[in-house]
Amino acid sequence: MTAHSQQAAERFDQWATTYGDDRISSWFSHYQDLALNRLPLEREAGFLEVGCGTGWAVRRAASRLASGPACGIDISPKMIERAGEKTAAADRAKIEFRVSNAESIPYADQSFGSILCSFSIHHYEDPVRALSEMKRVLRPGGSIAIMDSARDISLAIWLQDRWRRYGEKSHVQYYTVAEMADLIRRAGLTVQGDVYTCKKFMDRKKTFTGLMLYVCGK
Numbered sequence: 129m130t131a132h133s134q135q136a137a138e139r140f141d142q143w144a145t146t147y148g149d150d151r152i153s154s155w156f157s158h159y160q161d162l163a164l165n166r167l168p169l170e171r172e173a174g175f176l177e178v179g180c181g182t183g184w185a186v187r188r189a190a191s192r193l194a195s196g197p198a199c200g201i202d203i204s205p206k207m208i209e210r211a212g213e214k215t216a217a218a219d220r221a222k223i224e225f226r227v228s229n230a231e232s233i234p235y236a237d238q239s240f241g242s243i244l245c246s247f248s249i250h251h252y253e254d255p256v257r258a259l260s261e262m263k264r265v266l267r268p269g270g271s272i273a274i275m276d277s278a279r280d281i282s283l284a285i286w287l288q289d290r291w292r293r294y295g296e297k298s299h300v301q302y303y304t305v306a307e308m309a310d311l312i313r314r315a316g317l318t319v320q321g322d323v324y325t326c327k328k329f330m331d332r333k334k335t336f337t338g339l340m341l342y343v344c345g346k
Contacts (some may be wrong), residue, residue: 130160136298140204148182153334160185163273166343172241179248183211201228213237230258242268259315275341280304282338
């Protein structure tokens with residue numbers, strides 16, 4: 129594990145006890161649900177969330193999947209521990225969580241029909257490698273939803289990005305809409321449909337929202 133990865137794991141280990149239950153949890157789940165609605169969950173087998181936190185979106189996807197497992201990976205051992213605790217015993221046969229870096233996904237080629245990566249790609253040292261890994265484990269005909277804050281959507285997000293680059297060790301950068309499109313292209317993925325963008329003030333207990341959602345495939 130690199131020094132950066134270790135810093136990210138430690139940061140999210142500290143957050144794990146309140147993640148999913150804190151003030152902006154409804155904001156996370158609202159936009160994750162929007163992203164899930166753009167994935168072929170009812171048509172394609174298997175779901176993976178990269179950077180799953182405590183696993184809300186994995187459990188949500190599991191209830192809608194046509195077939196196959198719903199899996200989540202996260203670099204934080206304590207996030208994965210909490211994800212397991214939050215998963216009902218009756219659902220554990222079809223839901224799996226693993227500790228893993230996004231740049232080395234521990235699943236075989238073409239394992240999943242749907243993949244979600246929400247609000248975590250700004251932490252990745254090598255986002256093209258992470259996206260390439262998502263492409264590797266994606267089945268033909270499947271889709272990947274990439275959602276994150278975009279620094280050109282909102283001045284507040286631009287300011288947050290500047291502060292976090294210096295004050296938050298695990299933060300790499302928030303990308304612009306065009307920069308994210310370039311990362312997707314460099315990973316050998318193709319954008320499906322139009323990019324979704326959103327700018328709001330005081331949205332579900334979060335002061336500033338400025339985000340983008342790309343759906344892409346092979």
